Each structure stands twice: as C-alpha cells, then as structure tokens.
Amino acid sequence: MSSSFLSRRVMLAGMGVAMMAPYGVAHADGQVLRIGIIAGEDEDVWRVVAENAAKEGLTLKIIPFSDYNAPNEALAEHELDANAFQHGPFLEAQNKAKNFHIVPVGNTYLSPIGLYSRRWKSVAELPNKAVIGVPNDPTNEGRALLLLQKLGLIKVAEDAGLVPTALDITENPRQISVKEMDAGMVGRALPDMDAAVVNTDWANKAGIDLQKERIAQEAPQNNPYVCFIAVNETDKNAPWVSKLVSAFQQDNVKQALAQAFHGAVVPGWS
Numbered sequence: 001m002s003s004s005f006l007s008r009r010v011m012l013a014g015m016g017v018a019m020m021a022p023y024g025v026a027h028a029d030g031q032v033l034r035i036g037i038i039a040g041e042d043e044d045v046w047r048v049v050a051e052n053a054a055k056e057g058l059t060l061k062i063i064p065f066s067d068y069n070a071p072n073e074a075l076a077e078h079e080l081d082a083n084a085f086q087h088g089p090f091l092e093a094q095n096k097a098k099n100f101h102i103v104p105v106g107n108t109y110l111s112p113i114g115l116y117s118r119r120w121k122s123v124a125e126l127p128n129k130a131v132i133g134v135p136n137d138p139t140n141e142g143r144a145l146l147l148l149q150k151l152g153l154i155k156v157a158e159d160a161g162l163v164p165t166a167l168d169i170t171e172n173p174r175q176i177s178v179k180e181m182d183a184g185m186v187g188r189a190l191p192d193m194d195a196a197v198v199n200t201d202w203a204n205k206a207g208i209d210l211q212k213e214r215i216a217q218e219a220p221q222n223n224p225y226v227c228f229i230a231v232n233e234t235d236k237n238a239p240w241v242s243k244l245v246s247a248f249q250q251d252n253v254k255q256a257l258a259q260a261f262h263g264a265v266v267p268g269w270s
Contacts, residue, residue: 031240032059036071036083039064040201041260046084048256053247058240060247068137068183069094075232076100082235082244084108087225089139089162103236104228106245107268109257111227113143114217115151116187116208117195123151123216126194129175133196135183138163143225144197145169147218148176162224200264210264226268 033053037046043064050060063080065071071083072094082105086094094100120126132153134144142163148154155171156164166178181189187198187206195215203210218225229245231238247253249269257265 031057032061033081033240033244034061034063034079035244036063036065036074036080036085038068038071038085038201039066041204042085042201044260045253045256048253049248049250052250052252053244056243056247058243058247060244072098072100072102072230075102075230078232082229082231082241084229084248085227086230087139087227089142089224091230093139093163101233102230103233104230105236105241106229106249108227108229108248109268110220110223110225110266111200111261111264112217112220112223112266113140113147113197113199113225114203114210114214115147115195115197116190116203116213117215118191118213119194120215123153126153126174126176129177130194131177131179133179133181133186133189133193133198134166135186135197135199135202136180137183138165140183140199141165141180143218145178147197147216148178150218151216154178200261204261204264210262220266228268 035046037043043062046062050062053060068085071080071085074080075083076098088104091102091104095102115123132148134141142160145154145156145164146162149156153174153176154169157168157170160168166180169178179193183199183202186196187202187208190196190206190208198206198208200210229248231241235241254267257267
C-alpha cells in the first residue's frame with residue numbers, strides 16, 4: 001500500500017530524515033486499518049500485533065512517524081484509523097490545544113522515564129550545582145521535574161499539576177541547574193551534563209545503556225503516563241476497536257516488548 005493517502009504536510013512530518021513505507025500483515029478478507037506509531041522499537045512490536053490482528057480478520061497497515069505531533073494530526077484528519085504512541089497528559093494537551101476529539105481505547109505499555117548519568121553512579125552522588133537535562137515539551141518536562149522532586153532534588157509548585165516547568169521550581173536546596181532541551185537531543189547531550197532525564201525511546205536512540213547508566217526511574221504504580229491505542233471519538237465503539245486492542249494485549253506482544261525494549265518498558269495491561 002502506498003503512503004499517498006497521507007496529505008503532503010502530514011506525510012513529510014512523518015517521514016523525518018528517512019523514507020518510511022507502511023507495512024503490515026494482510027488477511028484475505030480483512031478490514032484494513034491504518035495505524036500510526038513512532039518509528040523504532042515499536043515497529044518490531046507492531047509486526048507481532050499485526051499477525052495477531054490478521055487472525056481476527058483485520059489487516060493492519062503500520063505507518064511509522066518520527067514526529068510526535070504528526071500521528072494525532074493524521075488521526076484527526078482521518079488519514080489514520082488509530083495511533084499508538086502517547087500517554088494521557090500528552091493527548092489531553094493535544095486535544096485542548098488543537099481541538100482534536102481523540103480518545104484512548106486500550107493500554108499498550110508504560111515506558112518509565114529515567115534519570116541517567118555517565119559521571120555518577122547514584123542520585124546521592126550528584127554534586128551541588130549539578131547540571132541536569134530535561135525534555136522541554138510541556139508534558140515530558142513536567143514528568144521529568146516531578147521525578148526530580150520524587151528524588152528529593154527539587155520541589156515544584158503544587159498547582160502546576162502534571163505540567164510544571166522550570167519556572168515552577170519552588171525549592172532547589174542543592175542549586176541544581178535544570179537545562180531544558182528538545183526531547184530528541186537531551187539524551188545525546190548526556191556526556192556534557194551531570195545527568196539527564198530521558199524518555200526510554202530517546203535513550204535507546206541516543207545509545208544510552210538503560211541498565212548501567214540509569215540511576216533512577218519513575219515508579220510504575222498508579223502512573224498516569226501509561227501509553228495506549230487512540231482513535232477518533234466517533235470510532236470508539238466501532239467493532240474493530242476491541243479486536244485491535246485484543247490483538248495488542250497478548251502474551252506474545254509482552255514477549256515482543258521485552259525483546260524490543262530490552263526490559264525497559266512495562267506492559268500496560270494485566
């Protein structure tokens with residue numbers, strides 16, 4: 001299947017620096033669903049999901065993107081049937097800012113955000129005036145600062161909720177320097193800083209050793225950042241939705257997640 005169904009604007013946003021063609025597993029009489037994901041490890045996982053879906057009569061065409069805004073734009077314009085890449089705070093911000101009507105329909109996995117360092121072996125070793133990088137987009141910066149608060153390094157204003165920024169830091173006894181950077185760059189800049197809070201996918205892309213260089217990570221219990229499959233609100237009760245969710249929430253997908261992410265993510269369903 002060609003990617004010509006994508007508008008030029010969304011197609012270019014989704015391509016990044018490389019041409020990424022749709023792929024999928026076909027079922028002879030299956031309904032075709034276009035699923036937007038982020039390029040990388042998720043592609044290996046969704047190959048397994050596509051195989052599961054084919055057994056239920058669904059043909060999945062997987063569309064990899066390299067830009068976090070493009071999958072929701074494409075879904076809102078009905079150039080995708082579903083996407084799977086985001087957590088609740090991110091979707092809430094997108095719906096509000098862009099008047100999307102996108103809803104979650106089934107959990108996929110939790111990718112705990114982590115604090116990494118190549119200079120120090122533990123949080124306790126971080127020196128006063130340490131430079132710590134954080135992503136600069138609203139939801140991930142807030143997530144990073146809340147992790148630093150949980151670790152006792154800073155305190156942020158309670159009324160900032162899940163989206164505090166560096167301006168909401170109310171206490172900083174160790175004079176930590178918080179360096180706001182693009183989410184895709186903060187991991188690559190790790191050698192130049194004392195530590196950095198990095199999303200798992202970007203940590204992988206930056207060549208960070210998720211086991212040896214991670215000195216802390218957020219807890220999975222009651223975590224609001226579980227990722228999910230999302231659809232337009234008008235499709236949430238469509239018969240194919242439950243089949244799609246079921247195709248993901250399988251034991252072989254748990255195995256694919258463990259293999260693709262080297263144990264760095266947690267399945268979002270029991």
